[in-house]
Amino acid sequence: xxxxxxxxxxxxxxxxxxxxxxxxxxxxxxxxxxxxxxxxxxxxxxxxxxxxxxxxxxxxxxxxxxxxxxxxxxxxxxxxxxxxxxxxxxxxxxxxxxxxxxxxxxxxxxxxxxxxxxxxxxxxxxxxxxxxxxxxxxxxxxxxxxxxxxxxxxxxxxxxxxxxxxxxxxxxxxxxxxxxxxxxxxxxxxxxxx
Amino acid sequence: xxxxxxxxxxxxxxxxxxxxxxxxxxxxxxxxxxxxxxxxxxxxxxxxxxxxxxxxxxxxxxxxxxxxxxxxxxxxxxxxxxxxxxxxxxxxxxxxxxxxxxxxxxxxxxxxxxxxxxxxxxxxxxxxxxxxxxxxxxxxxxxxxxxxxxxxxxxxxxxxxxxxxxxxxxxxxxxxxxxxxxxxxxxxxxxxxxxxxxxxxxxxxxxxxxxxxxxxxxxxxxxxxxxxxxxxxxxxxxxxxxxxxxxxxxxxxxxxxxxxxxxxxxxxxxxxxxxxxxxxxxxxxxxxxxxxxxxxxxxxxxxxxxxxxxxxxxxxxxxxxxxxxxxxxxxxxxxxxxxxxxxxxxxxxxxxxxxxxxxxxxxxxxxxxxxxxxxxxxxxxxxxxxxxxxxxx
Ligand SMILES: NC(=O)c1ccc[n+]([C@@H]2O[C@H](COP(=O)([O-])OP(=O)(O)OC[C@H]3O[C@@H](n4cnc5c(N)ncnc54)[C@H](O)[C@@H]3O)[C@@H](O)[C@H]2O)c1
Ligand SMILES: [Zn+2]
Ligand SMILES: [Zn+2]
Numbered sequence: 001x002x003x004x005x006x007x008x009x010x011x012x013x014x015x016x017x018x019x020x021x022x023x024x025x026x027x028x029x030x031x032x033x034x035x036x037x038x039x040x041x042x043x044x045x046x047x048x049x050x051x052x053x054x055x056x057x058x059x060x061x062x063x064x065x066x067x068x069x070x071x072x073x074x075x076x077x078x079x080x081x082x083x084x085x086x087x088x089x090x091x092x093x094x095x096x097x098x099x100x101x102x103x104x105x106x107x108x109x110x111x112x113x114x115x116x117x118x119x120x121x122x123x124x125x126x127x128x129x130x131x132x133x134x135x136x137x138x139x140x141x142x143x144x145x146x147x148x149x150x151x152x153x154x155x156x157x158x159x160x161x162x163x164x165x166x167x168x169x170x171x172x173x174x175x176x177x178x179x180x181x182x183x184x185x186x187x188x189x190x191x192x193x194x
Numbered sequence: 195x196x197x198x199x200x201x202x203x204x205x206x207x208x209x210x211x212x213x214x215x216x217x218x219x220x221x222x223x224x225x226x227x228x229x230x231x232x233x234x235x236x237x238x239x240x241x242x243x244x245x246x247x248x249x250x251x252x253x254x255x256x257x258x259x260x261x262x263x264x265x266x267x268x269x270x271x272x273x274x275x276x277x278x279x280x281x282x283x284x285x286x287x288x289x290x291x292x293x294x295x296x297x298x299x300x301x302x303x304x305x306x307x308x309x310x311x312x313x314x315x316x317x318x319x320x321x322x323x324x325x326x327x328x329x330x331x332x333x334x335x336x337x338x339x340x341x342x343x344x345x346x347x348x349x350x351x352x353x354x355x356x357x358x359x360x361x362x363x364x365x366x367x368x369x370x371x372x373x374x375x376x377x378x379x380x381x382x383x384x385x386x387x388x389x390x391x392x393x394x395x396x397x398x399x400x401x402x403x404x405x406x407x408x409x410x411x412x413x414x415x416x417x418x419x420x421x422x423x424x425x426x427x428x429x430x431x432x433x434x435x436x437x438x439x440x441x442x443x444x445x446x447x448x449x450x451x452x453x454x455x456x457x458x459x460x461x462x463x464x465x466x467x468x469x470x471x472x473x474x475x476x477x478x479x480x481x482x483x484x485x486x487x488x489x490x491x492x493x494x495x496x497x498x499x500x501x502x503x504x505x506x507x508x509x510x511x512x513x514x515x516x517x518x519x520x521x522x523x524x525x526x527x528x529x530x531x532x533x534x535x536x537x538x539x540x541x542x543x544x545x546x547x548x549x550x551x552x553x554x555x556x557x558x559x560x561x562x563x564x565x566x567x568x569x570x571x572x573x574x575x576x577x578x579x580x581x582x583x584x585x586x587x
Contacts, residue, residue, distance in 0.1 A: 045287050066303075130287055161307075168303040176283045176342070177266065178218040180302045180319070182329040184339065185215050 014039020014137055025139055031098060031109035031119035034141025036149070038160045042167040045131035046174045048124040052103045054174065055122060064169035064179060066193070067162055078111075086157050091115035117141045118159075134170070136163050196583070197251045197335030198562040203241035204570075206252065206563050214331065214339035219266035222343035224277065228356040229256035229333045229559070231569050231579045232364060233390045233457070234504055238323070239566055243506060245308060245325040254279035254321040255363040256333025257356060260343075268344040275347035277340055278531035279364045281319030281330060284345030294318060295528035300342075301328045312507070317528065334562055336583050348535045351543075358542055360580065361391070361549045367534035368502050369395020369455075373403050375500035375525035376451035383407040385440055385449035385492065386426070387485040389417035391552055391578055392502055393455035397426045398547065400453075409443060411436055414574040420551065440492045448494035456485035457503030490516055501526035555579045558586035 005024040007016070013025050014037055026032025044051060054060050058079045062068045069082040069090055077097045085091045093114030099107040099121075109119035118140035125133045140159055142149040149158060172179050183189035199209040214223055232255050237243050257276040260269045269275065282289050282297035289297050300319035301309070308326045309316040319341075322332020331338065340347060350359050373396050376384055384405045386393050389412035400408050401424060410421035411429045418428040429439045440449060486501060490513050493499055499522050517524070541547045554577045557565050565579045 043287065045285065045290070164307070165303040168306055171286075172283075172299045172303065175285045176220070176299050178220060180283075180299055180328075180341065181217055182302055182305070182319070182331070183217055184331055185212050186217065187212075189217050 012039055012135075013037065022139055025137065029137055030107060030121050030139050033109060033117045033119040033139045036140050036142055036159070038138045038140075038163050039135065040163045040167050041133055041135040042171050043127060043130050043133050044171045044174050048126050048132040049103045051132055051134060051174060052106075052124050055124075055170075056100075056106060064173050065162075065166045066169070067157055083116075084157060085115075093118070134167065136167060138163055195336040196559065197331070198253065198559070199248075200238060200246055200250045200252055201248045204239060204567075206239065206566050208560055208562060209249070211249075211251070211335075214337050216262055216264045217339065218341060219264045220342050220344050221264040222260055222267045222269050222340050222347070223262035224256075224258040224275065224333075224338050224340055224347075225261045226256050226258040226333055226336060226338060226559075226583055227274070228258070228360045229253050229335075229581050230360060230363075230365075231255075231334070231562075231565055231581070233392065234323070235566070236570055237457070237504065239570060243324045243326075247325060247329075250322070250324070250329070251331040251335055252322040253332030253334030253338075254323055255360065255365070256321075256338065257350070257360050257363065258333075258338075260347075261337070263343065266344060269347065269349070274350045274352075276350060276359050276362045276535070277321070277333065277338075277347045278362075278367075278535065279321055279323075280346075280528060280531050281321065281328065281341055282346065282532060283342050284532075289345070292530055292533040294530040294532045296530075305329060320528070334559065334581060336559070346532060348539060350539075354543070355550075356582075357550045357553055357580065359539065359549075361395075361552070362531075362535050362538055362542075364529065364531065365391040366395050366538055366547070366549055367531045368392050368529040369397075370399045370534055370538060371527075371529045372396040372453050372455060372500050372502035373399035373405075375498075375502075376400065376453055377498050377523075377525075378403045378405050378451060380404045381406050382450040383409065383444050384451045384453065385409045385411065385489070386421075386453045386455055387411045387489055388455035388457070388503070389414070389421045389428075390455065390573075393453070394420055394424070394552065394577075395549075396453050396455055396502070397421050398424050401425055402546070409440065409449065416574050417577060420577065423551070436488055437492050444494070448492050448497065450494055451498040451500065452489040452493045454486045454489050454499070454501045454503045457505065487511065487513055490522065493520065493522055495520045497522055499524045502529070504528075552578045553580050556585065557581055559583040560586065 013021050022035045022037035025037050058071050067084040072080045079095050082090050082092050094111040095108045098109050105123045107121040110117050120138035123135045127133045169179050195213050197211050260273045263269050280295045281300040282294035283299040286298040295318045297318035301316050305328050306316035319328035321330050369392050382405050384400045386396050389410050397408050408426040410426040412418050413432045559581045569576045
């Protein structure tokens with residue numbers, strides 16, 4: 001039986017203090033893939049159509065997603081992801097677009113056999129003079145459960161931290177045409193990006 | 195190249211480090227011709243600012259010659275430029291509103307975490323000012339990499355001396371913004387705590403904005419003398435009780451606007467200050483705040499508080515009651531340097547503003563460690579040090 005989930009406010013599910021929030025998101029927002037739910041919003045001073053088009057070409061995502069090693073497009077809906085994990089390891093999965101609406105949202109889920117089962121959606125909402133509000137909602141099952149999550153956090157590869165930083169880099173790239181760095185030499189920059 | 199690097203409390207050294215390179219399309223490389231030491235640098239020197247790392251290159255007030263440009267830079271080799279200390283992209287929402295120090299994109303994404311945690315939202319990047327503000331190498335060096343060089347640096351016409359325009363990088367706009375934030379009305383009396391460079395430019399700006407009287411407060415006679423030159427009346431807080439003096443000098447009303455240009459290293463043997471100092475030195479984590487407390491208590495009812503002074507963390511005994519009961523307004527923030535630069539350059543060219551009076555010492559960059567020591571220990575005589583690479587050669 002589905003748990004009772006009722007709120008009296010308008011806050012997003014990703015900010016909920018209720019431990020059933022991930023489950024609830026799995027019923028209403030995204031494919032259920034685990035008990036960790038992460039949400040991030042960023043406002044980008046560019047039109048939604050431009051942001052959607054860049055994101056929908058998944059081969060672009062590696063340009064600002066720090067932990068992505070590669071994303072290969074398999075067909076119109078499917079792509080293969082290789083992502084860095086703590087302790088020099090990588091994790092892989094196939095992602096399939098489960099639903100989408102042009103210039104508005106993309107929802108995805110990992111296929112059977114994923115190292116880290118995950119699902120999510122990215123929403124693009126026009127925000128007038130401020131540009132576009134981009135919201136990422138991610139549901140996942142951390143490898144090795146809670147312990148894995150703590151280790152990942154230590155190594156800064158935790159999806160919540162990554163989502164936050166990746167969205168900032170996406171914003172930088174879209175607004176300024178580059179990704180900010182305090183590096184001094186090309187050598188330092190290459191080190192930083194590896 | 196040679197550069198001044200931070201290695202710990204009261205330990206800065208001239209190191210040999212790799213030359214900076216163009217890394218992003220909008221970058222430019224500047225060969226430094228003049229760079230100043232700022233009161234804010236003393237906060238680093240005294241180790242009051244967290245997230246410093248050994249080897250960090252300091253300096254956020256600098257100018258020089260463009261020697262290399264990225265494909266999207268609008269600068270040209272050979273141009274002389276002054277660089278704002280705030281690193282801002284020019285294309286985000288905040289930059290669009292000219293709130294450059296609140297730029298969304300000046301900080302590398304990973305560094306934004308620290309400021310987001312402490313302040314709620316990340317701020318713009320700053321040159322040479324800890325990893326919380328980006329970890330960008332500063333300009334107390336022979337060369338510097340300047341990001342977003344198409345929006346920040348201002349080109350200086352030939353024939354205008356470095357010393358006249360260098361302070362466009364920080365303290366002149368900071369003093370100007372401080373006076374603007376005091377929302378001065380004709381007939382106003384404005385009190386300014388601190389006669390360092392920021393306070394002195396605030397004094398000058400306040401008069402230009404129509405203040406009838408400016409009262410400047412410090413304990414260094416030479417600095418008070420400079421304030422007097424611009425027409426300010428002065429209070430030496432070691433000789434006179436500041437609140438009592440202000441109340442009497444304003445006919446029992448209090449100053450209409452108060453400006454705190456001191457910041458987290460307020461001097462003086464005031465009881466609250468000593469408590470703050472003990473807490474700060476035992477890492478109980480409070481910003482020393484005597485000047486802002488005194489300013490709020492002295493300010494007239496319904497008056498304005500402008501706070502260019504830098505605070506980083508939490509404060510104790512902030513007189514929130516006085517602030518509320520008197521209905522005061524507070525305006526503060528890192529300076530939106532890019533916003534003020536063009537008009538202030540004009541004012542300098544038209545000789546409405548003089549900045550060179552401030553410079554007490556010109557030294558070779560190689561002598562920077564000595565300059566820090568002098569600036570720290572002889573503030574009466576050392577009002578501003580300008581470092582020039584190769585001066586002594
Ligand atoms: N908002 C900004 O963007 C910005 C930019 C530059 C500097 N700042 C800050 O402005 C402040 C002033 O900078 P500066 O370069 O003029 O520094 P400074 O250290 O040269 O000057 C500070 C002056 O305050 C005086 N002072 C100390 N305690 C005092 C007290 N209790 N009452 C009155 N005066 C007192 C000192 O004697 C000194 O002359 C610093 O906090 C600095 O970090 C802010
Ligand atoms: Zn400064
Ligand atoms: Zn910006």
